[in-house]
Amino acid sequence: MSEEIRSLRAGGSPISPLIARRILAHFAVAPRAPASNGALDTLSSREEAVLALITQGFSQAEVANQLDISTHTVRNFVRRIYVKLGVTTRTGAISAARKAGLR
Numbered sequence: 001m002s003e004e005i006r007s008l009r010a011g012g013s014p015i016s017p018l019i020a021r022r023i024l025a026h027f028a029v030a031p032r033a034p035a036s037n038g039a040l041d042t043l044s045s046r047e048e049a050v051l052a053l054i055t056q057g058f059s060q061a062e063v064a065n066q067l068d069i070s071t072h073t074v075r076n077f078v079r080r081i082y083v084k085l086g087v088t089t090r091t092g093a094i095s096a097a098r099k100a101g102l103r
Contacts, residue, residue, distance in 0.1 A: 010071070011060055011078060011090065020057030040100040042084045048102075050077040054090065055097045 015023075043051065046067075053063045060078065064071045082088060085096045 007059070007061075011075060017057050017059050017062055024055075024057050040085075040097065040102060043081065047077050047081050047084070050074060051081050051093060051097050052102060054078070055094050055102060 040048070040051075049067060050063055053066060054060075058066065060071050060074045064074045067074075078090075078093075081093055085093055087093050087096055
C-alpha cells in the first residue's frame with residue numbers, strides 16, 4: 001500500500017495503465033491536424049516522446065522503461081512539459097496534447 005502512495009506522490013497514475021489505456025481508447029475521437037506554432041512546437045523531441053507515452057496512459061515508470069531513462073529523468077521532462085504547456089496536472093498535459101492533435 002505504501003508503494004502505491006509513493007507512486008501517486010511522484011506523479012504516478014491512480015489507476016492501472018491497462019485501464020487508463022482502455023478509458024482513453026473508449027473516449028478517443030478522430031485525429032485532428034497538428035497545431036502549428038502551438039505550445040507543442042516548443043517541446044524537444046524527447047519531451048514529445050514522454051508526452052506521447054503519458055497520453056497513451058503509461059505511468060512514469062513505464063515511460064522510463066520504454067525510453068531507457070531513469071524515473072527521475074522522466075519526472076524532470078514532465079515538469080518541463082507542464083511549464084511549456086502552461087498546465088499543472090497530468091490531465092491538463094494530456095488535454096493540451098489531444099487538442100494539438102497528438103495521439
